[in-house]
Amino acid sequence: MSAAGFLLEKFRQFAAEAAIIWRGESCDYGWFLSRFEHWRGFLKNQGIRAGQVVIFEAEFSPNSVALLLALIESACVVVPLTKSVRDKKAEFVEIAKGEIMLAMDETDQISCERLNGTGVHELYDRLREARHPGLVLFSSGSTGKSKAAVHDFAAILEKFKVPRKAYRTIAFLLFDHIGGVNTLFYTLSNAGTLIVCEDRNPDAVLAAIEKFRAELLPTSPTFINLVLLSEAYLRHDLSSLKLVTYGTEAMPENTLKRFHSLFPNIRLAQTYGLSEVGILRAKSKSSDSLWVKIGGEGFDTRIVDGALQIKAKSAMLGYLNAPSPFTEDGWFMTGDSVEVDGEYVKILGRKSELINVGGEKVYPCEIESVIQEFENVAEVSVYGEKNPLVGNIVCARVRLKRDDPSGDFAARLKSFCRSHMQPYKVPVKILLTSESQYSERYKKMRQAQ
């Protein structure tokens, strides 16, 4: 059977069910099947063949999803790009050696352009030999150059063949992100409904949950924090929501506990995934716990030097533009530091973001979690700065909810920190900013200015 064959069968079976809600309109699975056929014909007419590298510029929409399926069925190598990476588009097209550009505009109209890319790469050849579709995902590159992970799309889809619970799901994570890809195929393979939000600010997302009775919100800790801060939850009825999953970055413990105390009936579950290995199955100990069991069929995990390593069936083939990050025996070094308790692990943060203060380790997330609780704090990001005396010092950049006329905010915050953490963890520098500190993917940015 073809890579997407099992999905098409599902669509036939559930032809009358709502597949995707976009701009308030619902499209059913039957409509989807016909659009899929339409786009298969389109690819053929355009002479787009198996193995070609297709840059696909789109956001979640009925036609973009149907066209994505057609590209998979045609065994193309798909490089999805969303407007969140518009600044890097030229760079990404070059790295991917794109041969064709398909762009779906805001009105769901397509344009097709031939590019100068050669599409030549050893990893692409492996896909072509197997006649498998490919998927190229770019890492965020917040700490250096973006890396392009090449996946065998057939391997990614494999795990969705196991039937699971269908949800009415908010498409929060983006089309060109491993989390967004996971949301999409989880929903389609179980004949759930994907709800696309016009905007991804807290009020727009919560309004969509209310209006379309969404049950599942896959999101990031940063977004949950913004929901709490904006008090958007007071303005919308969230009674349909059963499950909120969070991932893509470490969760501040206080944010989790606050959300859980406000919504004790919404289950909170951590997800764990990376562009390089896909999304693992994860089971949180409880809704207010950061301890999580990760793995599942097709994944093995181990801890080496306090950091998580993963061996995955669905792992990428490799990077287009960087050396292999796998150990010789095929384990992927995630770079995430973890604490271990029996079968459970707790994600502490990126090893690269760890701040070493005179030999003591400080994880930004832990400090942010405390500062977030202080009066008048809207947002905070904690990062390290080099210091010849103690190696590094802890610095915090804080955005306030309102102006602080007293002028001694920094001193009061330091004093608060001192009563809540060991001295070496207390930020030495506190800078106030009026700017948001998260990316378009609702992920915290921790670089120094």
Place this chain on the structure above:
Amino acid sequence: MPSDAGILEVLFATVDELNKELPPEQRLTKSEDTIVFGHAGKLDSLGLVNFLVTAEQRLQDRFGVTIALADERAMSQERSPFRTLATMADYVQKLLTEKGEVRSPAVGESSSQAHARESAGI
């Protein structure tokens, strides 16, 4: 050019600010002979780091010049510039002189205004 007295004033203000954060037994007195860091000094390494970062920010507010007190150069001095508040003031004077054109302290700016700007992260 800032006078020694002007620099000492900034260092004393730094002491005031830090003392608020320190337990009574670690507080510093505002005197030129006060040991900042070293034998019989009260600050530990983190205390010193805090002192230096706070002083850097206050000096910048006062004189409009960014100087690095804690850097390799300070570490490699034959005698530590951080022995006492007086040796520290000398070291600051030297750094400011090297920076060349130093803006005079804003006339009439009170230390609380300077402090407000600092807390605002400016």
